[in-house]
Amino acid sequence: MWMLLSVVTGPPTILLTTALVVVLCFWLLVAAGFTSVGSFDADANLRAWGMGGVPVAVAVSTLTAVAWLLSVGGVLLLAVCAPPCSATGLLRMALPLAALPAAWRLTCLFVRPLHRLFPDEPGPPDRGRARDQVDRAA
Template identity: 40%
Template sequence: MSEFLQAVLGFPTILFSFLLVIVVAYWVIALTGLLDLDDVDASWLGLAGAPAGVTLSIVITLGWLLSLVGGQLVSAVHLQIAVLIVALAGGWLGARLLVVPLRRLYPDERGPSRHDFVGRHCVIRTGQVTADFGQAEVTAADGSSAVVQVRTTGDDRLARGDNALIFDYSSSGEFFLVMPYERDH
């Protein structure tokens, strides 16, 4: 066991060992739900297609393994610096190969959502809209239109043909909240 600890705490593996501790802490926090895994994309590493947390975890883990093995094979200091460079390059290259199948798990575009209508103009299609009833036609960003359930709050009164602005979506009631809106033509 002491040989293993010596190898893990020796140069160049110690650099990756420190980073590996951070990776393990990251995943423990992520698994507890305290951290969102849909973080930034790792395209700045040339490894686009998966979240940076996943990609960096792969790079660091592979780099740690390569530096551990390489550090045991060479003892000269100038060769250990070469092991560090090879471990970094090997970790990056291995991550690049592993990220390709992961890209299917993290699609580039998210699907359409009802929340996409929030902030959009709509036209009332029912006789009136109250806090309990109403429908309106809204046009999506792609040009398609949909008739959606809408409700008002407070004393707002809306009737057929009135323009309104969707300002919120109620997931529990599956309706949009609207308010009167005068369009500038």
């Protein structure tokens, strides 16, 4: 337990831990109704990054959680399996940086099935379409 706590709050992983805390606070605000999931959609277009079709908050939250899990898991594995030396220390510092591109690829794979749940542009309501047809007929 102490090893996990030291890895989570250790120098390289603390940045991803802080980002994860911010993501968790955002989702608590969403759950409380103070903000919405789509509140950042006008600010960024993730289609160029391969994560389009879902709200920005979902994609960034998934990216943050996966990067944190890869970083913590890699550093824990390194702490258990590798002997303590300077090369291990350098590798421990590089693992969170290496976790980001891997997390990006995994996030692209994870959000792909979610496209159906979050349509980019919902269709017009049926009442509006019927009203347009009545106006055209007159």
